[in-house]
Amino acid sequence: MTDRIRWGILGTGNIAGQFARDLKVARHAELAAVASRSRENAEAFAGEHGARNAYAGYETLAADPDIDAVYVATPHVCHKRDTLMCLANGKHVLCEKPIAINAAETEEMIQAARSADRFLMEAMWMCFFPSIQKTQELIRNGEIGDVRMLRADFAFQANLEPGGRLLDPALGGGALLDIGIYPIALAQLVFGKTPQTITSLMHAGETGVDLQSGLVMQYDTGACAVLSCSLETSMPHEAIIAGTNGTIRIPSEFYHADTIIVSRNGEDTTLSFDRRGIGYYREAEETGRCIREGKHESQVVPHNLSRAVMHTMDHIRGQWGLRYPGEA
Ligand SMILES: NC(=O)c1ccc[n+]([C@@H]2O[C@H](COP(=O)([O-])OP(=O)(O)OC[C@H]3O[C@@H](n4cnc5c(N)ncnc54)[C@H](OP(=O)(O)O)[C@@H]3O)[C@@H](O)[C@H]2O)c1
Numbered sequence: 408m409t410d411r412i413r414w415g416i417l418g419t420g421n422i423a424g425q426f427a428r429d430l431k432v433a434r435h436a437e438l439a440a441v442a443s444r445s446r447e448n449a450e451a452f453a454g455e456h457g458a459r460n461a462y463a464g465y466e467t468l469a470a471d472p473d474i475d476a477v478y479v480a481t482p483h484v485c486h487k488r489d490t491l492m493c494l495a496n497g498k499h500v501l502c503e504k505p506i507a508i509n510a511a512e513t514e515e516m517i518q519a520a521r522s523a524d525r526f527l528m529e530a531m532w533m534c535f536f537p538s539i540q541k542t543q544e545l546i547r548n549g550e551i552g553d554v555r556m557l558r559a560d561f562a563f564q565a566n567l568e569p570g571g572r573l574l575d576p577a578l579g580g581g582a583l584l585d586i587g588i589y590p591i592a593l594a595q596l597v598f599g600k601t602p603q604t605i606t607s608l609m610h611a612g613e614t615g616v617d618l619q620s621g622l623v624m625q626y627d628t629g630a631c632a633v634l635s636c637s638l639e640t641s642m643p644h645e646a647i648i649a650g651t652n653g654t655i656r657i658p659s660e661f662y663h664a665d666t667i668i669v670s671r672n673g674e675d676t677t678l679s680f681d682r683r684g685i686g687y688y689r690e691a692e693e694t695g696r697c698i699r700e701g702k703h704e705s706q707v708v709p710h711n712l713s714r715a716v717m718h719t720m721d722h723i724r725g726q727w728g729l730r731y732p733g734e735a
Contacts, residue, residue: 408512410695412437412476412698413473413475414436414438414450414474414691415442415474415476415478415479416438416442416443416452416477416478417477418480418481418718419443419451420480422480422503423441423476423480424452424456426480426643427441427452427458428684428685429684429686430584430688430691431457431693433691433695434685434695435692436461436691436692436695439459439471439473439474440453440458440462440471440474441453441462442462442465443458444463444464444465446463449462465481465492466492469493469495474498476498476499476694476695477489477493477499477500477501478501478530478691479501479503483504483577483584486505486591487507487681490502490519492515494519494527497523498499498525499698500527501528502529504531504592504715505529505585505717506713509717509720509724510717510718513714517713522581522664526694526697526698526703526704528693528697529668529713530708531708532662532687532690534596534708535665535686535689535693536665536680537681538637539664541678542596542640542667543596544591544653546584549664550671551649551651552632552653553651554597554598555629555630556630556631556649556703557598557632557647557699558646558647559585560590560635560643561590561635561637561639561646561660562586562588562637562641563637563638564639567638577731580616581616581617581729583609583723583724585624585638587622587636589661590646591622591719592716593661593662595715595719598632601715603625604723605622605623606624607620607727609727611727611729616729617710617727618639620635620636620727621635622634644659644660653671654670656668656670665679665680665681665682666679677714690708
């Protein structure tokens with residue numbers, strides 16, 4: 408293997424295209440191949456994004472010896488199947504969020520990566536933004552005192568076409584797994600632990616999946632996270648972290664913001680950060696760095712972060728009685 412990671416992409420949908428665009432600005436990375444369920448889509452994607460090979464069928468890409476890492480960009484319910492197939496073929500894997508539909512699947516994937524001696528990371532792109540990393544650093548250094556409250560919302564009026572991924576239970580549809588995961592992951596980063604108590608209310612659509620929900624999570628210290636997610640309406644995607652000595656506001660959209668506003672003693676300080684592409688290049692570069700260093704996981708999105716977030720989402724779905732087909 409050279410320093411340059413030869414990437415393969417599974418799936419040709421929305422996020423696969425955005426990732427392929429960002430691979431062009433990622434260091435030590437090239438798009439070697441794309442695979443689709445249809446030859447036509449694979450060839451169109453390869454033509455648009457400059458992939459050397461276009462495969463009809465994901466298995467063919469997984470078996471290609473000239474690929475180092477695979478980016479899994481299929482619907483949530485396919486993540487486990489696609490990741491296990493790539494690992495079994497000796498590939499390192501960057502898998503879209505949510506890494507799986509529940510904690511049991513997540514554990515199976517992590518163990519498979521360990522057994523195969525391969526790198527695995529959930530593509531939680533938010534964690535790579537300097538705005539988020541600076542926020543973590545300020546909290547760690549006690550700059551806003553003891554964090555007592557987090558407020559974060561992710562609500563947008565989605566195109567809820569019948570049969571689409573977001574409404575289909577068979578594809579792991581619903582707001583929680585698709586977008587609620589961002590405020591939940593932020594809460595995990597801010598508090599560094601899973602909540603002790605969760606109270607949640609959800610509104611389901613005709614297909615039974617959650618269209619929106621409100622979540623209140625309390626930690627053993629009494630600190631609180633008040634979160635929401637909705638596919639039915641739009642709100643600013645802001646996050647506010649409030650401590651005993653100040654606040655950090657991450658403006659909309661908090662999961663890919665380029666600024667944060669730190670308020671202390673009645674004074675606001677705005678910190679601004681640069682980016683090269685959309686923001687997905689960072690997870691590609693981190694995957695490459697970890698692979699070159701022989702690491703199985705990244706400290707930016709460690710396996711324990713994926714585990715904790717999936718456990719929290721399992722707990723919330725348990726409260727709602729929302730199970731996906733085939734789940735125990
Ligand atoms: N990180 C982010 O910012 C971000 C943003 C959006 C989505 N995501 C995540 O990325 C994943 C894909 O989301 P997306 O918005 O890109 O979805 P999408 O536009 O619907 O694309 C999904 C692709 O998966 C493939 N696929 C395989 N089996 C499928 C099936 N049974 N039904 C439908 N498609 C199937 C299809 O590609 P082929 O037909 O070519 O095989 C399809 O184009 C989700 O897990 C989502 O949560 C992440």
